[in-house]
Amino acid sequence: MSRILVIDDEPKMTYLVGDALKEAGFDVTTINNPAEAIRLIEGHSFDIIVTDLSMPEISGLAILEKARQRGDAEVILMTAYGTVETAVSAMKAGAADYIIKPFPMDELVILCRNLSEKQKLTALSSLLTKEIKDISYDKFIGRSPAAREMLDLIAKVAITDTTVLLTGKSGTGKEMAAHLVHENSPRKDKPFIPVNCAALTETLLESELFGHEKGAFTGAIARKRGRFELADGGTIFLDEIGETSPGLQAKLLRVLEERQFVRVGGVDNVKTDVRVIAATNKNLKEEMGKGRFREDLFYRLNVFPINVPSLAERRDDIPMLAEYFLSKKQYRHSHLSPEIIETLQTYHWPGNIRELKNILERAMILAAGEPLELEHIGIEDETETAPLEAAEPSLSSHGGLETAEKEMIEKALKNAGGNKTEAARMLKITRRRLYSRMKFHGIR
Numbered sequence: 001m002s003r004i005l006v007i008d009d010e011p012k013m014t015y016l017v018g019d020a021l022k023e024a025g026f027d028v029t030t031i032n033n034p035a036e037a038i039r040l041i042e043g044h045s046f047d048i049i050v051t052d053l054s055m056p057e058i059s060g061l062a063i064l065e066k067a068r069q070r071g072d073a074e075v076i077l078m079t080a081y082g083t084v085e086t087a088v089s090a091m092k093a094g095a096a097d098y099i100i101k102p103f104p105m106d107e108l109v110i111l112c113r114n115l116s117e118k119q120k121l122t123a124l125s126s127l128l129t130k131e132i133k134d135i136s137y138d139k140f141i142g143r144s145p146a147a148r149e150m151l152d153l154i155a156k157v158a159i160t161d162t163t164v165l166l167t168g169k170s171g172t173g174k175e176m177a178a179h180l181v182h183e184n185s186p187r188k189d190k191p192f193i194p195v196n197c198a199a200l201t202e203t204l205l206e207s208e209l210f211g212h213e214k215g216a217f218t219g220a221i222a223r224k225r226g227r228f229e230l231a232d233g234g235t236i237f238l239d240e241i242g243e244t245s246p247g248l249q250a251k252l253l254r255v256l257e258e259r260q261f262v263r264v265g266g267v268d269n270v271k272t273d274v275r276v277i278a279a280t281n282k283n284l285k286e287e288m289g290k291g292r293f294r295e296d297l298f299y300r301l302n303v304f305p306i307n308v309p310s311l312a313e314r315r316d317d318i319p320m321l322a323e324y325f326l327s328k329k330q331y332r333h334s335h336l337s338p339e340i341i342e343t344l345q346t347y348h349w350p351g352n353i354r355e356l357k358n359i360l361e362r363a364m365i366l367a368a369g370e371p372l373e374l375e376h377i378g379i380e381d382e383t384e385t386a387p388l389e390a391a392e393p394s395l396s397s398h399g400g401l402e403t404a405e406k407e408m409i410e411k412a413l414k415n416a417g418g419n420k421t422e423a424a425r426m427l428k429i430t431r432r433r434l435y436s437r438m439k440f441h442g443i444r
Contacts (some may be wrong), residue, residue, distance in 0.1 A: 001232065001271045002116040003048040006030045007037045007063060007401060008078065009055045016048060020105035022113060034058035041066050042392030044268050045213055045223055046073045048115055050108065053079040053087055061090055068094045071214060072223045074115045084307035124191060125224045140180060141324050146309035150177065157304045158184035163256070165301045166279040171354030174279040175239060177308050182235040186361070187275055190234030190323045193227045198240035202248055207264050210251070216265025229414060235275045240300065242282035247292045255302045276301070311356060318344050323352065325360050332437040333371040339420070340374055343432050347379050372434060374435050406441040409434070
């Protein structure tokens with residue numbers, strides 16, 4: 001919600017203008033004394049200043065100059081026909097616009113709305129230019145029971161305004177789940193603002209979340225809107241909420257309870273209307289027990305918890321996820337062999353979807369435009385790389401474990417007519433382990 005200061009030496013005018021802007025949803029302060037207005041501008045922050053141009057002692061031009069010095073507010077001048085030329089000159093000096101008295105109040109409301117929207121878009125553009133998107137996939141891919149359970153919860157809570165807490169391991173796609181909640185909510189046409197709480201120090205994170213006033217600290221050369229302010233009307237996504245300090249947790253609690261905050265270095269309350277979605281890969285109840293997470297904040301966030309399943313919990317989704325990632329990179333051989341699919345589905349995936357995406361990207365580079373082979377995937381664990389136990393009784397007659405194992409595999413492949421699935425069955429091992437041992441021995 002934009003804060004507007006209305007200045008006019010005529011009380012009736014400030015009343016009419018202030019009332020119209022308040023009805024339009026703005027946070028409005030009115031004042032009839034220009035000298036007091038100057039002091040107010042020096043000590044407080046405003047988004048828009050609407051001031052009369054011709055006033056005794058201190059003119060609207062002096063108000064404009066003070067606002068320009070502060071570098072915060074946009075200025076709209078109210079002027080009579082006889083001073084239009086002066087108003088035009090003032091615009092060249094930095095005024096945002098002027099309006100000629102008498103004017104319909106709707107016209108001023110539209111001017112203020114346009115300026116407010118312009119300010120928000122400018123700040124959002126600056127933010128999104130710096131923001132690195134790490135969404136695993138654009139639309140949700142998956143039909144496994146675990147995936148369907150999560151989607152069902154998202155569908156139920158999205159249409160409400162309830163606070164959501166997403167839990168799950170790193171790389172499972174918690175930000176994607178947050179996007180799904182936002183995109184299916186009544187707020188979908190408003191901003192979705194993500195914040196990685198683990199990426200910044202406490203001081204920087206506070207400034208990032210709540211903004212700061214000019215001069216609040218070294219390097220604060222201008223007022224900055226925080227992400228809670230930029231998300232007004234939309235959704236803010238607080239990723240890795242478990243990494244925040246107790247001091248910042250107290251300030252987050254106030255936003256959740258009162259829907260307002262104070263910028264760093266500021267004194268005025270800034271109201272905000274946001275939906276909060278938080279995410280963590282930590283067990284917040286354990287963190288509470290250790291005194292690292294506030295109990296009152298936890299219960300404010302944990303209104304509607306949703307677990308985002310790990311990739312190991314949704315193995316049935318791996319083939320379509322893999323095909324999606326390959327197709328998105330425009331890789332023409334996106335259809336994978338059964339051997340590769342089995343390898344992907346039996347791997348334990350400690351890095352979840354993010355790891356799958358990275359492994360496939362590496363495989364595409366190694367394959368150099370050709371169909372992907374098992375060797376390009378490059379994932380294995382100790383159970384797949386260990387020698388076959390059945391080869392040990394043959395050590396004395398074959399001169400060593402490796403030689404015995406190689407002969408066993410070659411014999412099984414021959415008896416199976418080259419069918420690797422059948423050969424693996426005969427050896428009583430998984431097909432994936434057979435591929436691993438074939439690779440070890442150089443058997444093609």
